[in-house]
Amino acid sequence: MLHIFILFALFFSSTSHASVQDFCVADLKGPDSPAGFFCKAPANVTVDDFVFTGLKLAGNTSNIISAAVSPAFVAQFPGVNGLGLSIARLDLAPAGVIPLHTHPGASEILLVVHGKITVGFISSANSVYVKTLKRGEVFVFPQGLLHFQVNAAGYKATAFASFNSPNPGLQITDFALFANNLTSALVEKTTFLDHAQVKKLKAILGGTG
Amino acid sequence: MLHIFILFALFFSSTSHASVQDFCVADLKGPDSPAGFFCKAPANVTVDDFVFTGLKLAGNTSNIISAAVSPAFVAQFPGVNGLGLSIARLDLAPAGVIPLHTHPGASEILLVVHGKITVGFISSANSVYVKTLKRGEVFVFPQGLLHFQVNAAGYKATAFASFNSPNPGLQITDFALFANNLTSALVEKTTFLDHAQVKKLKAILGGTG
Amino acid sequence: MLHIFILFALFFSSTSHASVQDFCVADLKGPDSPAGFFCKAPANVTVDDFVFTGLKLAGNTSNIISAAVSPAFVAQFPGVNGLGLSIARLDLAPAGVIPLHTHPGASEILLVVHGKITVGFISSANSVYVKTLKRGEVFVFPQGLLHFQVNAAGYKATAFASFNSPNPGLQITDFALFANNLTSALVEKTTFLDHAQVKKLKAILGGTG
Amino acid sequence: MLHIFILFALFFSSTSHASVQDFCVADLKGPDSPAGFFCKAPANVTVDDFVFTGLKLAGNTSNIISAAVSPAFVAQFPGVNGLGLSIARLDLAPAGVIPLHTHPGASEILLVVHGKITVGFISSANSVYVKTLKRGEVFVFPQGLLHFQVNAAGYKATAFASFNSPNPGLQITDFALFANNLTSALVEKTTFLDHAQVKKLKAILGGTG
Amino acid sequence: MLHIFILFALFFSSTSHASVQDFCVADLKGPDSPAGFFCKAPANVTVDDFVFTGLKLAGNTSNIISAAVSPAFVAQFPGVNGLGLSIARLDLAPAGVIPLHTHPGASEILLVVHGKITVGFISSANSVYVKTLKRGEVFVFPQGLLHFQVNAAGYKATAFASFNSPNPGLQITDFALFANNLTSALVEKTTFLDHAQVKKLKAILGGTG
Amino acid sequence: MLHIFILFALFFSSTSHASVQDFCVADLKGPDSPAGFFCKAPANVTVDDFVFTGLKLAGNTSNIISAAVSPAFVAQFPGVNGLGLSIARLDLAPAGVIPLHTHPGASEILLVVHGKITVGFISSANSVYVKTLKRGEVFVFPQGLLHFQVNAAGYKATAFASFNSPNPGLQITDFALFANNLTSALVEKTTFLDHAQVKKLKAILGGTG
Structure with a gap:
């Protein structure tokens, strides 16, 4: 057996000296580079680089929009660098609203895990697509288009948004x-x-000019 | 006002005759094509093309692996075609296992929404990365590598997996x-x-040869 | 010579029977497909498929924004299909404004060919980048970000915008x-x-709801 | 066992109804489309779609360049459609030359399997990179640059060129x-x-004008 | 109002600490990297990084080709790094010629802003596409193919070429x-x-060998 | 002539100062970065950076699989960095087997240059595609799928595998x-x-746990 193992090692060594x-x-x-951040040296990578625990708790919704977006993008979750995807948590208090916004570089799939959320987007052709989602339902927002999420019930709602970009x-x-x-x-x-x-x-949002 | 609207319409018409x-x-x-399926005619697209409700209920786990994978890939959810992402639901009964597998064309982010799941992947350099995730924790699996998910508690677990491919x-x-x-x-x-x-x-899995 | 030509033809035929x-x-x-429209049969393609003459004249600026956008995108200029770029003409009367907008799928380079134009964009980090451009100056707008163009002089201005998408x-x-x-x-x-x-x-822009 | 198999089938059916x-x-x-040809229906695909036997024999080098290029591009080898790569065989008689050329859409790796071949390319910065390769040596030509292959010995040479495009x-x-x-x-x-x-x-190459 | 602003700040801080x-x-x-140069630190970026003024004046055409190409590629215009596009100015004196050339990594749209220019390209299938363009007309050259621009009138011509690569x-x-x-x-x-x-x-172009 | 050369130099200088x-x-x-390694300074690049001679000799097949894989990936052949392709040599002694494996990030074309090799892959739809290849025959393996190569004759076999990734x-x-x-x-x-x-x-392969 030892003999076989040594022979195996010979084979394996021929393919394993790559640092890539x-x-x-x-x-x-x-x-940063246009394709993302440099890589941490492989020898220093551990399983915890692939785990993100920052989405376990609801974000603080005591704010003007009664809502919170908690991203696990590359800046928060370095493990997604170069892998082409990321995720975020949305918490909406009863009056919560994620105001009209875009993601310049990604499409999004929204998954409702608690409550009811009215979502919508507007296309380049100026058509409006609005739907109220219940728990377990998903919705896809095409890349770069204006969209929003609004709590559609009298109680808290939680959703997770996946993106095809870190x-x-x-x-x-x-x-x-x-x-x-930006001047008035x-x-x-x-x-x-x-x-x-x-x-x-x-005045409300703190802008000047 | 009517006058202004007409003038506006003139402007708008110069950019709106595109069918793209x-x-x-x-x-x-x-x-199918290498980049995905043909597009449904825009005039026939409705908001329901962007909604998928098939992940609301747990999949049937009364099977050999005590688990179920319910995909919302392009074949089930045509709205993700060409948008570069998709999602799936994983249900694991107490003894549930998603056996060792790969996704040939995508990285994956797993989000645990109920229970505890032990996940792991093996790299090309043959290193092993294993972690037990609790509710609200996420894990990223790099593209194309062998990985698995195993129920880590005595009760049901549910997770959602996002992919950067439809x-x-x-x-x-x-x-x-x-x-x-494939012959023995x-x-x-x-x-x-x-x-x-x-x-x-x-014999167990129904293979021949 | 004839002999050589025939030999040549033999060689050439081995590589020329491709329809691609x-x-x-x-x-x-x-x-349409996610990567663009089908290809016109090569035998029917002529040099005019690669020419677009629709940007020769100024667009009609007698409208609410005193401006016109004339696109040569794939819907107007089929030759750019699959080639990864397109162009548009902007005309601004003295009070002309291209209102705040995004291009969901492309970055843009603006070239001023007549007049003075104040341009600006806002980044994801909410920083504002504004500049007044003179004839011959160019400006690059990163993909998917809100931006605008405003006539900065008392006379007509013309610019051309290039995009890295058809x-x-x-x-x-x-x-x-x-x-x-979209409801009020x-x-x-x-x-x-x-x-x-x-x-x-x-009321001004013709919306309902 | 039968029972287990049935349970397994239940699981499997939930993921196998995709036509993708x-x-x-x-x-x-x-x-054709910008991303390649449509897909043959999966049910009609056989193992022979992934095999190409047209490179087994040397091409006919009785021509003006004493050489032959035998491509296995998508037009000859439909199995590579959408997979991002292809291959070709080069045969050079003793005086054989593959004249100066480019591949507009791909980089190339050349592998010499018989004889000696002098290869070279010129960069955008106008630098010249020339080398004579022996059997078993490989050379990489960056995308889109002018390059050539010339027999460097008094006997036949054979090489295979791989490309990162179908x-x-x-x-x-x-x-x-x-x-x-093209007119003189x-x-x-x-x-x-x-x-x-x-x-x-x-006159030699059959051009007019 | 102050109270609201503070609440807003809480929300905003949860998404703004990203350095990306x-x-x-x-x-x-x-x-350099395969995807482009490293990014300048965001804090040091100003609006002038997105402006290029080097194309305002005609290039010097007192040379062998009676023409000048003035690029605004990433080496001259660092703002386009990673954004997938760039631009160049072409000036042609009455006898001016941009000799036969390729862009190994990009398609091109040419816009004539002054004079008349005869342009042409040759396809892989060896077909010739030639056209004389007037002011305001545009022409698209597919990636990597041989093409040229020649002054078609007895007076100066100016054009701008856009590319889908920095x-x-x-x-x-x-x-x-x-x-x-490269040896003779x-x-x-x-x-x-x-x-x-x-x-x-x-001898004319300064080559050796 | 000198005069012309100087004029030419003026033109050339306007395009040659780019370091890209x-x-x-x-x-x-x-x-490393997600798009590959940094670039060696152009001034230090020589023709030998584009040559790889490490595949000239057969790999050592005196091992458990009676086979050897000799890669010319970016870690061995730095010239392929950023160019989107690479190559490897396979040697199989009479009983040689390249065991079931995947390439997470690339499709593969296999070219048999000596002997007979039985190859096969399994699709996501669980279909099996198996074929025995002779000298000069090629086979394409779609990205990320399980596949294998087995010597199909009583004598040595050699093949080269091309990949669309460095x-x-x-x-x-x-x-x-x-x-x-990974625990048992x-x-x-x-x-x-x-x-x-x-x-x-x-025990045979040296694993623990």
């Missing part, structure tokens, strides 16, 4: 318009919103 | 070896399994 | 919110806009 | 310039070749 | 053959050009 | 099950193999 890997756990301290991005329209230094003049010109409306939401 | 879409709901009756494939090693007409001689030669072992499992 | 091509001019009458899509935020049947209630809930503001813009 | 496949053998009679294309510079109806005037203007030289090669 | 970005401005001082490459056939140290013997063998012709062009 | 390249020879000492990976089922520290309990649970069988193969 079939995963690339992100080294978040290093720089870094799907999240651009909430209201924050893009009202929560930064430009917001008004490019959205036709009234001046008073823009000023009011900039 | 930002999704491509599969026409499963048509042939058609991830599923190749269960045991079925590939013992549930078809070839199975033995290419796996070093004993003849009696191969014959026994072929 | 290095382009795939769209047959817009056929169905079908980049165009989702104008205002149209998505106010020019379809949902618009208000998911944008925090006031009821009066929503009703006003729905 | 993990390969897509080309139906060459159907139209349809790599083959554009021989001489044929593109002199074996079609345009050839001369865009290559600086003398009129007499252009006319001479057009 | 939706663009990746090249750090040209760092090494690094499309540019291989001018004449330079590859005659402007480096190999040039002659792999192109069938006469010795005198090769020597003449090597 | 059309290849990316791996710097194996640097870290890092295809290699996961031999037996090694994944029996040649590491988990192997038995996830494969239905008998305890004695598992222990026996773990």
Whole structure:
């Protein structure tokens, strides 16, 4: 048996000296590249690099939208780097709303695990697709399109959103318009919103200009 | 106002005569292509094409593995065609096992929503990564590698698996070896399994040869 | 010489019987697939399939935005099918605005060929990037992010936008919110806009609900 | 045992009703798409769809270049459709030359199985990389760059070229310039070749204009 | 209002601590990777990283081809890194010619903004597609194929070429053959050009060997 | 002539100052990224970076499988980094077997150059495709599926396998099950193999647990 094992080892050595890997756990301290972060050295990778426990508890919904998005994107979950997918948890209090938003680089599948959620998206052709989902139902949002999720019942709702990118991005329209230094003049010109409306939401969301 | 609307319509018409879409709901009756199925005509697409309700109920686990995999891949959920992702539900009775398998064309994120599940995968470098997950924990399996899920508690477990392909494939090693007409001689030669072992499992799993 | 030619023909015939091509001019009458339209039969392809003359003249800017977008996407210019790029012309009258919008499936390079244009985009991290461009200057907009173009002078401006997709899509935020049947209630809930503001813009842009 | 088998069948049926496949053998009679040909119906696929025997014999080298290229691209070997790779056989008589050419859509690895072959490519930065290969040596040509293969010994040589595309294309510079109806005037203007030289090669290679 | 803002901040902080970005401005001082250069740190990115002004003025056409190509590829315009597109300016004096060339890694759309330009490409099937374009007309060149641009009028012409790669490459056939140290013997063998012709062009274009 | 050359140089300089390249020879000492290794500085690249001579001689088949796999993947052949393909040599002594295995990230074309080899793969739909190949015949294995190669004659066989990835990976089922520290309990649970069988193969292949 020992003899066989040694012979086997000879074979195995001819294919095992490669340092390349079939995963690339992100080294978040290093720089980023267009394809993602550098790989942590394989010798330092452990099973815990492939586990994320940060979605176990509900996010804090005591905020303006009565909702929370808890991402397990590459910045939070380095194990998904280079693997082409990620996940996030959505918690909605009874009045909870995930405001109109896009993910610039990914499609999304939403799975409702508790409560009822009204979801919708608008296509490039300007068609509206709206549905109220119950527990266990799933919905797919095509890449890059405006969409939203709204609690559709009088009690808490929880859902999980899967993305086909480790870094799907999240651009909430209201924050893009009202929560930064984009001038009111430009917001008004490019959205036709009234001046008073823009000023009011900039005040609420902390925007300047 | 009417005047403005008409002017607007003029603008809008210059960009809206395109028949192209930002999704491509599969026409499963048509042939397949390397990039997926043909698109259903946009005019016939409704919101229900983006909803899948087939994962609401637990799959039937009264089988040899005490487990069930319920896929929402493109063949079941035509709305994911061309969108680069899909999802499946896993139900494991107390003794439930999803046997060693691969998805040839996708990475996977597993989310445990009920119970405890021991998961693991083996890398190309032959390292083993095993972990027992609790409710709300997620695990990522790199593309194409052998992996498994086993109920780790005395009660039912449920999980959802997300994939970065609408058609991830599923190749269960045991079925590939013992549930078809691959001859016992070839199975033995290419796996070093004993003849009696191969014959026994072929009998259980319905294989011939 | 004739002899040599015949020998050549023998060689050439061994590689030329392939029907496959290095382009795939769209047959817009056929169905679409996730990778684009079917290819027109190579024998029917002529040089005119690779030419588009529809951008020679300024678009009609007598509309609500005093601007026009003239696309040469795959629906207008079938020659770009499968080639991974397309182009569009932008005309802005003195008060012209291309309102806040995204291209769900493409990045964009804008080239100003006449006049001055103020452009801007907002990142996922909510940073604002705004610049006024003169003739001959170019600007790159990363994929899927909200951006706009506004005439920055008292005279007409013209620009050309290139995209890395034959079908980049165009989702104008205002149209998505106010020019379809998405209910006012949902618009208000998911944008925090006031009821009066929503009703006003729905009236202007022809939306219902 | 029968009981177990039935239970197994229940499990298996829940995952096996998909018509989707993990390969897509080309139906060459159907139209092409940007991602390749339609898939032959899975039920009609046999093992012979994955075999190609057309490279067993040397190509006919009794021609102007004393060489032959025998492709197993998708047009000859439908099994590679959608799988991202293909292969070709090169035969070079003692004076054999595969003239300067590119593959517009693929990189290439050349493996010499008989004889000696001088290979070379020129980079975008205009650097020249030339090497004479012996039996068993391999060489990689980066995508889309001009390259050539020349017999480097006084006896026959054989090589196999692998490509990372089922349809790599083959554009021989001489044929593109002199074996079609591109006018001599345009050839001369865009290559600086003398009129007499252009006319001479057009005569040899059968070009007109 | 302050209270609301603080609640909002709580929500926002849960999604904003990611260092990942939706663009990746090249750090040209760092090494390159197969997917492009490393990303400049987001904190150091400004709007000017997305602007390129180097195409405002005509290139110098006082040269052998009476023409100039001014690229805004990733090496000149780091903002396009990872975004999948780039642009270049072409200036042609009355006798100007962009000689026969390929872009190994990209398709191209040419837009004529001044003058008249005769363009053409040759397909893998050796078909010739030639057209004379006027101002405002566009033409698409499929990836990797030989093509050219020639001034078609007695006055200056200007065009802009868009590419679906930040690094499309540019291989001018004449330079590859005659402007480096590829030996005359190999040039002659792999192109069938006469010795005198090769020597003449090597002398003009500065080649050796 | 000198004058012309100087003019040419002016033109050429406008396009040659780019440091970007059309290849990316791996710097194996640097870290890896999801798209491959960093590029060696272009100035240090020589023609030998594109040559691999390690497949000239037969691998050592004096081992448990009477076979050898000699890879020219990116870890052995840095020139293929970023180019999307690689190659390997297979040697099989008369009783040689390449045991059941997958390549997680690539399809494969096998070319038999000496002897006879029985090859086979199993699809996701559990169909078996088996064929005995003679010299000069090729076979394509779709990405990620279980397959094997077995010597089919009483003499040595040699084959070359091409892959559409510079890092295809290699996961031999037996090694994944029996040649590491995956516990016997988990192997038995996830494969239905008998305890004695598992222990026996773990002993042969050096596994623990």
